[in-house]
Amino acid sequence: MPEEKAIRGAIGALKGQAILGDTYYRSIPERFKTTPLEWAPSFQDGNRYNPKGEFAALYLAGTERLAEKEVEGRLKPQYQEPRAMLSFRISLKNVLDLTSEDSVSGLGNLALNRKI
Numbered sequence: 001m002p003e004e005k006a007i008r009g010a011i012g013a014l015k016g017q018a019i020l021g022d023t024y025y026r027s028i029p030e031r032f033k034t035t036p037l038e039w040a041p042s043f044q045d046g047n048r049y050n051p052k053g054e055f056a057a058l059y060l061a062g063t064e065r066l067a068e069k070e071v072e073g074r075l076k077p078q079y080q081e082p083r084a085m086l087s088f089r090i091s092l093k094n095v096l097d098l099t100s101e102d103s104v105s106g107l108g109n110l111a112l113n114r115k116i
Contacts, residue, residue: 021091024060027067033084060088 028036039056046052047059061067064085071083 022062022089024062024088024090025064025067026058026060026086026088027064027071027083028086030082030084033086036086060090 026036032038037058039058042050042058043053043056046054047057050057059070061070064087067085071080
């Protein structure tokens with residue numbers, strides 16, 4: 001499949017480059033703290049960046065306060081319940097940044113056929 005080969009080639013060119021590494025946070029209802037990586041509700045209900053039923057997304061914030069603010073912004077106080085704050089140490093390598101002209105240009109015509 002030519003598209004897959006182009007994407008794999010572009011990602012392969014990034015080998016060994018640390019793109020992202022930091023601690024990120026997630027605020028979830030206390031009753032779900034035993035399943036912190038659960039993604040099914042995101043797939044079933046959709047959210048900001050993932051349309052319902054298309055793909056799941058795990059939303060993380062750069063700070064604890066931002067994770068709290070995101071919950072406050074989505075849920076009215078009467079619907080908020082006790083929450084658990086979780087932290088995740090994440091380090092990614094070989095990430096293809098589709099917002100970078102250099103990365104996208106390596107994909108050739110493939111990038112022109114995608115909505116980004």
